[in-house]
Amino acid sequence: MSTKNAETSGSATVRRYLEAVEREASTLPADRRQELVADIAEHIEIALAERPGDIQDILREVGDPRVIAAAALQESGTGTWEPPRRRSPAWVPLLLMLLKYAFWWNFWLLMLSTVLEVAGVVVLYRSRHWTARQKWLGVTSIVVVPHLTLVVTNLVFGHASPPLYWGVAIVMVMGVMPLVAAGWLWRTRKH
Incomplete structure (x- = not known):
């Protein structure tokens, strides 16, 4: 050189x-x-x-x-000293939270993915890639709203199939919303 x-x-x-x-x-x-x-x-x-x-x-x-x-x-005086933490890559919490949606079809895999989903929420909240507001919006969109939708759907419709328009809305909230929220978190992460 x-x-x-x-x-x-x-x-x-x-x-x-x-x-x-x-x-x-x-x-x-x-x-x-x-x-x-x-x-x-x-x-x-x-x-x-x-x-x-x-x-x-x-x-x-x-x-x-x-x-x-x-x-x-x-x-x-604007902060406290902490030894540097190893940053987990931004994709780790997103993957952990989204795994649940890949394993709906098998009870044991669903149980495992639920544990991973909780781990994803913890990793997301400990991450320095997002602000507190972004973390809250991400967890609400990826985890909380889809779970509440599932509970409400079971309470309202029980074992009966929901009408088509409700079915489409449920699929959008439980399928598309987590993916869109994960994409938004990915785009807004700090490098």
């Missing part, structure tokens, strides 16, 4: 690192966040001047962006 390509690659690595720090510190006031990123950028620049080519080692020494942001939040 030529020296110019190495420099370009190094600056891209540093830029991504600084973007990660800024993203993790997004709850800091804007001026404090900019000051934090500028301080870290200056530190990296000085270290690179002393040891050119050791970008990965320098970034490792500077630290994990989540830890830096958490420390800055604690220092500013």
Whole structure:
């Protein structure tokens, strides 16, 4: 790799690192966040001047962006320090909650998927990919409303088949609504 390509690659690595720090510190006031990123950028620049080519080692020494942001939040009084949690991928809670709809046909698989659905709700609520409002809307659309629809349908119609228009409405609420809500959650997730 030529020296110019190495420099370009190094600056891209540093830029991504600084973007990660800024993203993790997004709850800091804007001026404090900019000051934090500028301080870290200056530190990296000085270290690179002393040891050119050791970008990965320098970034490792500077630290994990989540830890830096958490420390800055604690220092500013706007947050508490927590060790960084491993983020579960955004698709995990969605898959766990949607598995129930794939296994309606078998009682044991339905029971297993119900346990997985509960796990999906827990993972969703612990996730940092969505706001509290998005989580609430997602769980309501994917889990609560379809279950309530099933209960009401059984109470109203019992073992009799519902009329066609009710059947279509029930299929839409129990089949289409969870898929649409999962798609919406997927599109609105934070990266």
